[in-house]
Amino acid sequence: MAGEGSRPRGYAEGEIDSRRSILSGVLVGIAVAGFVDETLFHQILHWHHFYDKSTPAWGLVSDGIFHACTWFAVVIGLIMFADLRRKYTWSKHRWWGGWLLGLGGFQLYDGTIQHKWWGLHQIRYHVTIWPYDTVWNVLAAIMILIGITLLMRARSAQSVATSR
Amino acid sequence: MLLAHEAVASPGIAAFLPALPLLLAAGLYLFAYARVRRQRVGWPLIRVASFVGGLLAIALALLPPLAAHDEQFQVHVSQHLLLAMVAPLLLALSAPITLALRTLPRRCRHILVRVLHTRPLQLLSHPVFAALLDFAPLSLLYLTPLYGYTLTHPQVHELMHAHFLFAGCLFAWATVGSDALPGRASVRLRGIVIFLAFAAHATISKMIYASGPASAGVRGTSLHDWRLGAELMFYGGDAVELFLVLAFALQWYRLEGKRLERKTQPPVANAATAATLATENIRGKALQPRLDGLAAAATLAAEGFRRPVDVVTGVEGSRTRRSLDRMRGRCVPDEAR
Numbered sequence: 001m002a003g004e005g006s007r008p009r010g011y012a013e014g015e016i017d018s019r020r021s022i023l024s025g026v027l028v029g030i031a032v033a034g035f036v037d038e039t040l041f042h043q044i045l046h047w048h049h050f051y052d053k054s055t056p057a058w059g060l061v062s063d064g065i066f067h068a069c070t071w072f073a074v075v076i077g078l079i080m081f082a083d084l085r086r087k088y089t090w091s092k093h094r095w096w097g098g099w100l101l102g103l104g105g106f107q108l109y110d111g112t113i114q115h116k117w118w119g120l121h122q123i124r125y126h127v128t129i130w131p132y133d134t135v136w137n138v139l140a141a142i143m144i145l146i147g148i149t150l151l152m153r154a155r156s157a158q159s160v161a162t163s164r
Numbered sequence: 165m166l167l168a169h170e171a172v173a174s175p176g177i178a179a180f181l182p183a184l185p186l187l188l189a190a191g192l193y194l195f196a197y198a199r200v201r202r203q204r205v206g207w208p209l210i211r212v213a214s215f216v217g218g219l220l221a222i223a224l225a226l227l228p229p230l231a232a233h234d235e236q237f238q239v240h241v242s243q244h245l246l247l248a249m250v251a252p253l254l255l256a257l258s259a260p261i262t263l264a265l266r267t268l269p270r271r272c273r274h275i276l277v278r279v280l281h282t283r284p285l286q287l288l289s290h291p292v293f294a295a296l297l298d299f300a301p302l303s304l305l306y307l308t309p310l311y312g313y314t315l316t317h318p319q320v321h322e323l324m325h326a327h328f329l330f331a332g333c334l335f336a337w338a339t340v341g342s343d344a345l346p347g348r349a350s351v352r353l354r355g356i357v358i359f360l361a362f363a364a365h366a367t368i369s370k371m372i373y374a375s376g377p378a379s380a381g382v383r384g385t386s387l388h389d390w391r392l393g394a395e396l397m398f399y400g401g402d403a404v405e406l407f408l409v410l411a412f413a414l415q416w417y418r419l420e421g422k423r424l425e426r427k428t429q430p431p432v433a434n435a436a437t438a439a440t441l442a443t444e445n446i447r448g449k450a451l452q453p454r455l456d457g458l459a460a461a462a463t464l465a466a467e468g469f470r471r472p473v474d475v476v477t478g479v480e481g482s483r484t485r486r487s488l489d490r491m492r493g494r495c496v497p498d499e500a501r
Binding site: 060061063064065067068069071072075076079082083086087 | 355358359360362363364365366367368370371374402405406409410413414416417420421424
């Protein structure tokens, strides 16, 4: 490879791959959401269970897809991140913006569609559920908003100056 | 591969018969490895380890003690994971077909190349077909009384094991195989198939958990044991699929790295660039693309290798062009040999 610290000649100075940075961040964000769900709620708190008996058949399918998402996303997202770094085309703001979007977006999807509309499972059983739901969805919305702010800031910073 | 009929009761000598074809395969691979080491471009030792590891996984699944207790559902699930997921992944990553192409005599090599380009094989090695062949019987087997049937009929049981191994190998070769088979699907398609396979495995495992042994036609297993087996299938499948995704992503990473190196090299003369391109899929110490690639190509030419393509197949420059012409689908006049 080219010498230490010098930019690979295939990419111009300051050139960043914005699409891949965002995608990599989103993937890792989704993966983190999945892992927090698995470890915190399944293993530590035992609020979620391996198989919730009220789950309809297609709920199992969506569970399976969600599960595959988690593993797949973390591996692909991190390898893409490594690739961006070695090409010096990584954009910090875009990556973290994507990360927050992925994390918050997945949490919001889980909190609204999976818990409420489809009723696949709840955050916790045998308690009044609305405080849990509110905190869950509000946190998710805040993360999405911060993510969008970061992305917009990154785009405006790029249009003002050539640096990221 | 012939799978011998397993002994029914105590593990007598007949129970160890499945070891014979495995030992034969290991012997062939090691013999080929010894031959290929003498060639200019070597063979990574980790591939040998991977092949032996895959054979060990098959041995673990088919020999006692595991095979002696396989009426228990958890033991059966471990066998399934080993035969259908661990062993195929390790075997596919060891690139035995490429090794064969490097070490077989010329005649056999041409036959192999011709076979690899036939339509049926292209269909078999397509990721979508391989995935369907792998996962559709999986749901049929455990969610219908078919599984109970295999427990009472030993021949069908053997057939089931053979199917696990065969379908698993097809899937592994089609998605992450180190043998770059002709007509291999794109990275995107393979990635999508791996993702869907992952999801299907998780879903089917949970369905098995939910359905219970009665609907699979099994009588001797308690619901608790059945559920433990289903969870083992879920988490065990997770672990192996993780390595599958990792292998896939790392292959992509390596390919991108080679593309990047090509982009960053200053333009060199044709011979060196051709040598770089020719070694795309081979990891050989003598041929790492460097700025002095021109010198390396000159050395090789001096030592009797006529073209980079001869370096790829590693033979002392014989009828490689005919093989390549066949690979490209051009007509080749029959040899008068």
